Amino acid sequence: MSSTVTFRTATWDDLGRVVELIADDAVAASRTGAYGAAHEAGFAAIEASPNDELVVAELDGQVVGCMQLTFVPGISRNGATRLLVEAVRVDARLRGQGVGRAMMEHAHARGRERGCALAQLTSDKQRPDAHRFYRSLGYAQSHEGFKLAL
């Protein structure tokens, strides 16, 4: 990767591209849905939240990745604030070139700026490559992740 990845908060103009990035994935395609009012409501709720940030990564003026950061205050782990990272995606054409690593480094820097002592995320058991990637960043694969439709 000869150019430098830059980061900024997503705007309404990015939302279509963000939905495209999130859906461009074998595991997530069917559950992301086509761009619509539900994504717009989600974006509005993220914008309204003081503890959520939707971040896009740019390379040569193009949006090539996205991720959502949530800062979660807490009592456990000696009152630690947690950085929750969700919906991490890199343009499929650019995988393996360091974009994801640069994104996670940015996520951790933002977490530290917000006083987070801990980063946490879950990754579908169907994504062994992602697990290897997170372990390579120093993450401990210490927990089981559970989901329930409400």
Place this chain on the structure above:
Amino acid sequence: MSSTVTFRTATWDDLGRVVELIADDAVAASRTGAYGAAHEAGFAAIEASPNDELVVAELDGQVVGCMQLTFVPGISRNGATRLLVEAVRVDARLRGQGVGRAMMEHAHARGRERGCALAQLTSDKQRPDAHRFYRSLGYAQSHEGFKLAL
């Protein structure tokens, strides 16, 4: 369990008991720390957040459990808001009597009230009993959970 478990938002007067509940656990004891300013800062941040709730469970006028609920807006899963459940604890003397199940049912009800389509949580790989409990509630053990100290 002959009495009924009731739920309310934790107040400052509950914080000592909440720290005690969180620490009363083989996995969490060392990392919770003794009650102090860090827990108070965490509680103040939860109170200030529109998307976080610290809930206590009461039985016969005593606090017998606690959990933290975080409502996380998002773009993925068709704009779903997620209910994140953290720091679930039941008084050790009352385990196996349905308190935890009542707590999780309350968590899911609060999630639905806030428009959440999905509940998610992680549980340390050292807690097989907890994993069985979450599976018994219908949770899919579909993800790997990763943590990194920042």
